[in-house]
Amino acid sequence: MYSEDLKNSYPIFDTHAHYDDERFDDIREELFCEMQQNGVYGIVTCGCDEVSSKKAIKLAEDYDFVYAAVGIHPGNIDSGTTIEQIKSLATHPKCVAIGEIGLDYYWVKDNKDLQIEIFENQLMLAKKLNLPVIVHDRDAHQDTMELLKKHKPKGVLHCFSGSVETAKEVLRLGMYIGFGGALTFKNARKALEVADMLPLDRLLLETDCPYMAPVPMRGKRNDSSLIPYVAEKMAEIKNTDAQSVLDIATKNTKKLFNI
Numbered sequence: 001m002y003s004e005d006l007k008n009s010y011p012i013f014d015t016h017a018h019y020d021d022e023r024f025d026d027i028r029e030e031l032f033c034e035m036q037q038n039g040v041y042g043i044v045t046c047g048c049d050e051v052s053s054k055k056a057i058k059l060a061e062d063y064d065f066v067y068a069a070v071g072i073h074p075g076n077i078d079s080g081t082t083i084e085q086i087k088s089l090a091t092h093p094k095c096v097a098i099g100e101i102g103l104d105y106y107w108v109k110d111n112k113d114l115q116i117e118i119f120e121n122q123l124m125l126a127k128k129l130n131l132p133v134i135v136h137d138r139d140a141h142q143d144t145m146e147l148l149k150k151h152k153p154k155g156v157l158h159c160f161s162g163s164v165e166t167a168k169e170v171l172r173l174g175m176y177i178g179f180g181g182a183l184t185f186k187n188a189r190k191a192l193e194v195a196d197m198l199p200l201d202r203l204l205l206e207t208d209c210p211y212m213a214p215v216p217m218r219g220k221r222n223d224s225s226l227i228p229y230v231a232e233k234m235a236e237i238k239n240t241d242a243q244s245v246l247d248i249a250t251k252n253t254k255k256l257f258n259i
């Protein structure tokens with residue numbers, strides 16, 4: 001367990017989760033109850049296509065502390081989801097962002113032009129609806145930044161994996177940077193450098209659950225109650241205490257997503 005002083009820590013706000021995942025099907029209700037008892041104040045659960053976005057909306061309807069983001073992930077382009085379908089879902093009162101959207105040249109490299117087109121269309125949709133974006137960027141830093149500079153959305157670069165120089169460009173755009181379990185990994189050199197540079201008023205905390213569980217839970221199913229491990233690591237880097245990190249990250253979250 002994380003440090004004794006962070007047991008029942010509050011408030012924990014997970015800005016990026018995937019609670020529609022089937023790995024939660026048998027435990028979701030019990031887990032949500034336990035997490036609320038253990039300081040989880042809020043969750044943004046993200047869609048990746050029409051089906052998962054609808055599930056995100058349903059979870060937000062069923063649980064007061066859950067909010068939804070809807071979008072087309074670059075890895076889900078072949079789902080057939082349209083921008084009009086995402087637009088329709090985004091009008092729901094508990095939809096707080098367009099996401100998860102972006103570019104991924106690690107897993108898929110043969111459809112870059114289509115990825116760029118769909119990402120750009122969703123950036124324009126977010127501006128039209130006055131919603132922030134939750135951006136996925138893997139091995140696509142240059143193209144991602146070109147589009148963000150062009151459209152200047154509100155939003156967050158989730159699970160940030162870029163350099164300090166790229167992070168500074170993100171900050172100049174007024175956007176936030178999201179950190180999760182990867183910050184605690186032994187090979188997290190770039191993430192540590194970015195975290196050291198990052199002003200705490202631009203920090204969001206996340207899980208990307210069920211993936212990316214922090215050390216010492218790495219390799220296990222992740223959930224929002226494990227965010228204090230990330231807060232502890234960030235506090236170590238910033239020479240502050242973990243509760244202060246949780247407090248300011250939640251304040252930032254509420255500001256960005258208008259919660």
